Amino acid sequence: MIRHVVMFQFHDDVTAEQIAEFGAGLSAMVPQVPGIVAYEHGPDLGVNPGNFDYVVTADFGSIDDYKIYRDHPVHRAVIERFTGPLVAGRSAVQFSLGD
Amino acid sequence: MIRHVVMFQFHDDVTAEQIAEFGAGLSAMVPQVPGIVAYEHGPDLGVNPGNFDYVVTADFGSIDDYKIYRDHPVHRAVIERFTGPLVAGRSAVQFSLGD
Numbered sequence: 001m002i003r004h005v006v007m008f009q010f011h012d013d014v015t016a017e018q019i020a021e022f023g024a025g026l027s028a029m030v031p032q033v034p035g036i037v038a039y040e041h042g043p044d045l046g047v048n049p050g051n052f053d054y055v056v057t058a059d060f061g062s063i064d065d066y067k068i069y070r071d072h073p074v075h076r077a078v079i080e081r082f083t084g085p086l087v088a089g090r091s092a093v094q095f096s097l098g099d
Numbered sequence: 100m101i102r103h104v105v106m107f108q109f110h111d112d113v114t115a116e117q118i119a120e121f122g123a124g125l126s127a128m129v130p131q132v133p134g135i136v137a138y139e140h141g142p143d144l145g146v147n148p149g150n151f152d153y154v155v156t157a158d159f160g161s162i163d164d165y166k167i168y169r170d171h172p173v174h175r176a177v178i179e180r181f182t183g184p185l186v187a188g189r190s191a192v193q194f195s196l197g198d
Binding site: 002 | 102
């Protein structure tokens with residue numbers, strides 16, 4: 001099993017409504033993409049200063065399943081819709097669970 | 100339930116041995132800190148260019164339990180031991196699971 005993790009920093013002028021739309025877009029995408037074992041996402045809770053603004057963690061049975069998600073047209077459409085208006089910075093890791 | 104996620108970029112001269120020591124340090128820490136529901140960590144698998152180098156995802160029953168971990172002396176000792184020699188960049192988010 002592998003976990004894909006991606007974090008986003010949003011532009012300063014991004015609104016709570018835009019962030020909610022982004023979250024709804026992610027949730028609507030999940031049932032349309034095969035191979036997703038678990039999918040969690042949400043905005044930073046504001047516990048610590050200096051954090052990024054949003055994170056996705058997604059679990060897959062294999063790297064190949066992750067790549068199906070990565071390259072799936074429904075996923076690419078969500079990226080195209082939200083990345084430009086919202087995302088100022090991004091960091092990502094894919095790693096093996098259970099090490 | 101909340102999930103704490105933190106990603107690290109390592110300095111260019113960090114060795115595979117140092118990364119393995121960091122992972123072992125994290126694994127040894129987990130049973131010494133109360134309130135950790137799940138703890139996953141590992142190096143980036145190299146699937147995508149431009150990724151960060153290492154990630155931790157840790158689940159807690161509450162923000163208060165996360166803060167016990169964040170401030171626990173055994174955790175702080177791991178941070179002190181590895182952050183200086185290894186870590187060039189860091190990004191973090193805490194978020195609610197099941198949104």
